[in-house]
Amino acid sequence: MDFFIPDSLTITYACAFSLVTLGLYVTISSGQFSVAHAALMGVGGYAAGIATVNWSPPFPVALLAGAAAGALLGLAIAFVLQRTSGILLATVTIALGQAIALTIQNVPSLGGSQGYTGIPIRTTVWWAIALTIVAFALILGLLRTRIGLEFLAVSHDETVSKALGISILATRLWGFGLGGLLAGLGGGLIAHQNGLIQPSELSFAQEPKFFIYLVIGGFTSPWGALLGTLAMYYVQEVILRFGESSTLTIFGVHVLDYKDRFWILGLLLIVVILTRPRGVFVRRSLHWKRKGGTHG
């Protein structure tokens, strides 16, 4: 069964997406419910691609440009929306991501809806693996420092955190900046793998993907982000390959081809949340309560 063995392309994408999911995890763990990470990833991809095409710097520099673009956009979002949290923040970030995608689509110099093309292919599977390991290790380390504790405190209760002398704004900037940085890094890898980046990759329609990875993995730990992405991307690829070799037809419609994987993923996500709302790989108790307060 050849299609159960992942090829290097699958591993590359899985690693790049896991950086984005890890970024999403970091932002969410700082108490900010962001739904704009596909946009952050896309902006990183555009920045990295533009850098390479125009100035052809060494590959790491282009990746850094992508990461910086993601981080800056993340910081901007956190700053502008510093008074918004919870479900409202989620809503606005959806809209924000969508607006960024639509805006890029309307800028002719970025290639419009066809996307920004002609990016030289520089990403290798080793770059993807190495960056993922380094980023993951750094995040694990960082979450054990004071910043990690502040994330935990702020995501639990902003008022109490404020009373403890934690700067809410600083924590939020860290969370969104770092999340944007990781997403932008992933975007840079993907742009240099595909050779192009399209506005549709930034859109709200891409957003569920990362939530599927994160929620299925478990959104209370960075391990959930990593394992969720790797496992789900792999499952998705298997479905894709199975579809390519499948000859199953019902009423003349080709069933289970590659276009089926999205709705299958959606269905899987719903089933997982209904049965294991805290994720498959992670069992730690959850800090995300909508309203506080148990009764005496």
Next chain:
Amino acid sequence: MTEFLQYVIDGLGSGTLYVLVAIGFTLVFGVMGLMNVAHADFYMLAAFGLFFLGGAEGLGWGVLAATISVLIGSLLVGFAMFHLILKRLDKEIMIAFFVATLGVSFFLENLVAKLADFRVRSVPALFTTHTYVIEGLYITNSVVVSLAAALIITFGLLAFLNYTEPGQLLRAVAENAMLAKGVGINTGGMTLLAVLIGSCIAVIGGLLYANTTSTADPFVANTVSLKMFAVAIVAGIGSVGGALVVGLFLGIAESLTLWVGVRGGFDGSQWQNVIGLVLMVVVLMTRPHGLFGKSERIG
């Protein structure tokens, strides 16, 4: 001046369609305290209902039968969505709830897209379009119908919420679900009622939207949900009357962006989608409960 008014009228047309999607969204959000991201997909479902049931490429039932089926179907979809998903989710885990409805949206869109072969399809018209010329202004009957629908539905819903017993019970659940249970209100049943009302209103909007654009796009919710969020948040969550005002305003503002573009020699359509976002960010920075919203209140 005539040109300006023409843009205002065109904006009213799209504004009414934003109103119709936002009302149900804001109602359910108000009653449950949580948002159903998949709500905008009723626009997609309505359009494809027309395409698959009514159109010649589908079952060819004709427009009337398709419209009635879509209205009944919206209740069934709302019912299924409530019983299979919304009811079963742990409301305390906000992120899980949000992501599950995101999953529903992802599932529905991609399933329908697959059935429609990932193409934008053309749908049969609900009615023959007439254009009236009044004082040099072009007014289509579809704008008139949409505006009438938005006004009737908004004021009807407001009257329902404020002057009927089920409406009062809905308001009670929206304000304090725990106490509502304590005074013997079946909060699950009331939530279902809100979902059904929202679904029905949304497909009416979706049918009119499909009629205006003559197309069924599997991913129309990407654009529609943006307006839906903007209108609901700017108006204030739970504010039905506010959704009417803000929805119409957003439609007109977007249309006037085109006008400014024509006057100023740039392509205003690039900036149209940014308006809702800018409004939303400004309102959230200055009035987090929205322009018309009061915390935990619907109506």
Next chain:
Amino acid sequence: MPDGPAVAVRGLDVAYGAIRAVQGVDIDAPRGQITALIGSNGAGKSSTLNAIAGLVPVAGGSVEIGGVDATRLPAHVRVVERGVVLIPEARAAFLTMTVRENLGLGMRVGREREARAQKSAFTLADAFHLFPVLEERADKRAQYLSGGELKMLAIARSLLMHPQVLLIDEPSMGLAPLLVRQIFAVLRGILREHDVSVLLVEQDTAVALELASSAYVIEQGRITTHAPASKLRGDARLKAAYLGADAEEPSP
């Protein structure tokens, strides 16, 4: 309806995630009497009350109302079919609605229950007679009421619901002690007339023992004492609890 306690709780467990708020609690609230559940802050009093009302999920044990099991009944069914009415400690009225609308929500359940019970009911006129201030403010939104008036509104609404069992969470909270006594003096008559049993939760031990005929003491989620109120009034350990001193002490 068979004789026996109005409410019988057996081996009740209530948990919030990993925190076990109530563990193996047994309570009998005798018919037609006022029973108090006393304990310090966080001892599990309100959790017990909310579990009886069906507002928090029960992790173990059972709740019987009028001799019939109600453990799995949804909260609104307990209200309408069994007449279990809770007066919460906070947020006990719909603030965006008028006083009259709030009372109307109570009467809605009352009508439903009267159709079943065929007993003389507590009417809106009775409610206004009991609390004249509510009649004065009938068309004001509840958000403009004072804390004491809100409490009266909640009590009046609950009586209109034709309750069989009244669960009252912290009746003395936010009310002047004198007013609590006055209200309960009137309530006692109404409760007797309509055969209502009361289970109340109080932090203020003195108030609780004055109002109730018997009391349970709950500490760290477990019942530690059950005795007639008259006997508990002289209890030294309870006085310590009343002063809040024993919350950290190990239970004997």
